[in-house]
Amino acid sequence: MAAERKAPSILGFPHRPEWGAAAHRKALAGHLRRCRDHARIGPSQAARCIGASESTISRMENGQAALKPPEVQRLLDTYGVVEPAERSRIADLVQEAAKPEAWQPYANAAPPTLRPLLAMEPAARRIISYEPQLVPGWLQTEEYAEIVIRATHPTKPAREIAERVGLRTQRVEMLRRAVAPPVLLAVMDSEVFRRQVGTPGVMYRQIRHLLALLEELRYQLHLQIAPLSVGAAGAIGHPIVHLRFFTPDYLPDMVYLEQYEGALYREKPAESERYQAILNNLCGVANPATQTPALLEAALAAWR
Known part of the structure; x- marks a missing residue:
């Protein structure tokens, strides 16, 4: 039997406000893409679960769109991310990603x-x-x-x-x-x-x-x-x-x-x-x- 694939983790990326909003958004965007791939869910299915388009999922996964907490929570539910530590770190990163950019x-x-x-x-x-x-x-x-x-x-x-x-x-x-x-x-x-x-x-x-x-x-x-x-x-x-x-x-x-x-x-x-x-x-x-x-x-x- 093939070994079960290890689920991606975001715990290696710390919550560091001095790094700025863009770094947190970019790290989280890539993590969401890895979680979707690990769950073997296509962009269209992910988009349906938050009532959005595939292009919205693409922008979210490229760090080009705002990450709204309710949408992120629904995506995590869909991707089977249930570990409390993972969910807590993601919530912190979503909050940090919503702050003004360094140039604003x-x-x-x-x-x-x-x-x-x-x-x-x-x-x-x-x-x-x-x-x-x-x-x-x-x-x-x-x-x-x-x-x-x-x-x-x-x-x-x-x-x-x-x-x-x-x-x-x-x-x-x-x-x-x-x-x-x-x-x-x-x-x-x-x-x-x-x-x-x-x-x-x-x-x-x-x-x-x-x-x-x-x-x-x-x-x-x-x-x-x-x-x-x-x-x-x-x-x-x-x-x-x-x-x-x-x-x-x-x-x-x-x-x-x-x-x-x-x-x-x-x-x-x-x-x-x-x-x-x-x-x-x-x-x-x-x-x-x-x-x-x-x-x-x-x-x-x-x-x-």
Whole structure:
């Protein structure tokens, strides 16, 4: 007799409010899909049990639709999920998933293409970022960020520019989080410090800000500078962000590829592993993080 299949469990995904609503919704969405598959129930049957369409089930299982407690409870009944601990954890996750996203206080300023990254980065264990032209957004000063945003959106009103600056500069706060903050490994092209953004004073204060962050966040922030000599390894041409989460069994790696008019996201394992290899190669040929303070001091001197 074939061994009975083990029922999927959500207990390996903790209830962590600091990770944000999107991470809880995404983990629970995948779990609901696994529960349905384990129960050998098709999407149409699942949809009938909550009086919805198959497309609604698809959106729920992809983390793209709100998870309403009564509907989730009926689905769990249909899928035969009866263990009290499982039901209790799912109820907690449903409640957390219904809270506002990390970007929602800045909804008017958060571009739709950036929202998935903003929503998921609080749940990351490790973030690798490559920026070929500018200081990474997490690490920008307000004045540097304002100049960059105005250059990209010259027709936006001052209020929206200010909101975008606020959104960008507050992202570093997750590195200051008391409970399990992410680690950010940021790689910048050396030309970032030669490309003048604003006045020499703006550049000077931005570099001083980086030095201060490295001192303050010595365990959470690792900054590498890639010289021109890295050659093809640094000729990527656009920013890349690779997120790895605390619970990879529930949240697969996410890759964000910034484009001038939008962004692309990659989550399939083969794709995320390819970008991980690209970033690992770049980190390997860039100047070690231990040399960064001295390199920043040298860049600082050029803007005095």
